[in-house]
Amino acid sequence: MRQDTLLVELGTEELPPKSLKTLAVSFAQNMQNELAAAELSYTELTWFAAPRHLAIQVKELAYQQADKIVEKRGPAVTAAFDAEGNPTKAAQGWARGNGIDIADAERLKTDKGEWLLHKAAVTGKALDELIEGIVNRALAKLPIPKPMRWGSSDTQFIRPVHTFTAMFGADILPATILDMPSDRIIRGHRFHGPSTFTLDHADNYEAQAKAHFVVVNYADRCAEIAKGLEAKADELGLTADYNQALLEEIASLVEYPVVMQASFEERFLAVPKEALIYTMKDDQKYVPLLDAEGNLSAKFLFVSNIQSSAPEFVIEGNEKVIRPRLADAEFFFETDKKTALEDRLDSLNSILFQKQLGTLAEKVQRIAKIAAFIAEQIGSNATDAARAGLLSKTDLMTEMVMEFPDVQGVMGKYYALNDGENSAVAEAIAEQYMPRQAGDALPSSDTSAAVALADKLDTLAGIFGIGMLPKGDKDPFALRRAAIGVLRIITERNYNLDIRELLAFAVNTYGDKLTNTEALDNAVDFVIARFKAMYQDQGIETEVIQAVSARNITNPLDFSKRVHAVSEFKGLAQAGALASANKRVANILAKNSASVSEAKLDASLLSDAAEIVLAEKIALQQDVVAQALANKDYNAILTSLADLQGPVDDFFDNVMVMADEDATRNNRLALLSQLRELFLSTADISVLATK
Known part of the structure; x- marks a missing residue:
């Protein structure tokens, strides 16, 4: 049976840069699924993506289905x-x-x-018969939220399509996709050489495209750009400030990347670097350069889509583009400094936080109260925390933040320092939104942490207070992110704080605005439930989290300590047997709850050797557990309780718990109740039992 390389490529107008990689990966996955459904074997499937190219290449594809x-x-x-x-x-x-x-x-x-x-x-069908349906179905499943039409056709795609190629080896496959019949014509670079070229073989797609100044390999393009950025930065003794997202967005904008260096006037460096970096990265897709101390340089890098014979004109053009943006930032900064943050408080009355919960002016009053309350709990400065909370949203009313929303908080810090606020207050304003996403840094001080917690807790209390619980993927107030932020701040900064107590205080600051009588319980359950996602990301097993959750712990730091202790305990040789024994004990006690509630252990009624030994061991462990519990040393508790495996096994092997005599039976139930309480001091170990 014939095997050869399949190439499927769409030549389009410029595809959305932020969607390019997603489209390409989805196209590849869809094609993979379609080829599997068609029962066509192959050895390798590769995707390609450039601003005007979307393609997949399949190596050693069977030309025909097997009979x-x-x-x-x-x-x-x-x-x-x-x-x-x-x-x-x-x-x-x-x-x-x-x-x-x-x-x-x-x-x-x-x-x-x-x-x-x-x-x-x-009889198996040939690729000639199958390819059109395969490609059509693969394209139909692409994540395209707003397809567009072009010309007089009803055909829809994310951008107008100009060429379509389906080749098997050197042969054109008969197919028409999006009104385009298959051909071997591929689009080259807009400016370098011919606008199109003729592909001679599916194997030669990448090489021929590159020869026509189109790097269709997305990963290679990213690597080439990164290499160019690092080389230029090293040459200047500076550091290129970019992340993977910016690198990929730049790679999605150019077909033939050429890294170049430009500069702007030194006077713009008087503007806070965050605002300048924001406009350089987000508006222009430029790469800022930083010195060894992290200060912004007046030099920057950009990636051109052409190899110019007169690069000075390309550089000059990009410098002309950035200058007005930096001038705007400079103007906004100087204008904003003329009005103190405190004087902007009244203007917050014009901005709604949420129509049932009032304005931002009301929100900052609540944040100030909650932040002061938290600061007192963690031994920080309540006055600073309240002040930072009060001013926390005032920079939203500045020209700079209105123009560059992503610098909110950060600009508040600069304006606060300009107003004469102390550094702790200024830093807390800057760090109030931390952590912004998974893996983000936490607030660096107790005052900042108090304000960041207060902001998140106020939102959680308010939104749950009006019954707007997140449903499915819908979470317009980012409550999940807020809850995880609260947990991370408390656990990673080692604060002994209780979520129920904090949320109760936050709920009370709303007065009579809240309508959901179960707001506190709803919010507490929601926050604690986020532990599951947090710890699963860390590789901790679900049953470990469930074992701790069963104890209804609302102190995140305490919860965290228990989770790590149970996780370690689960790795002990005795863990399986003890978990199973705990499950057995729990079932026995549940079936005899009435007797258990009245039963008290009477040492004189202990007659069997195994129950006498278990009772003695439990008594010894009660003292150990009590001392370790006072220090919240859950690892010590569970390690110590692991010694009970032998006595517990002997007990169940040799003692009939449900004895005929009431007194004996109840005494043994009381003994098991004590055993159960020892383990419950950390978590419900029975949850770990193999099902």
């Missing part, structure tokens, strides 16, 4: 023939549909009966 035998079951023999042995209409219809005579039908015998059977030989 196969398909079994087509007919009616049961009892229904296929009448009493005289003549075929019924059902049997005749089935035979006719399969193109055979009844006499040619085979029989399928099973334990449940006998059926007519036809084994049909199906």
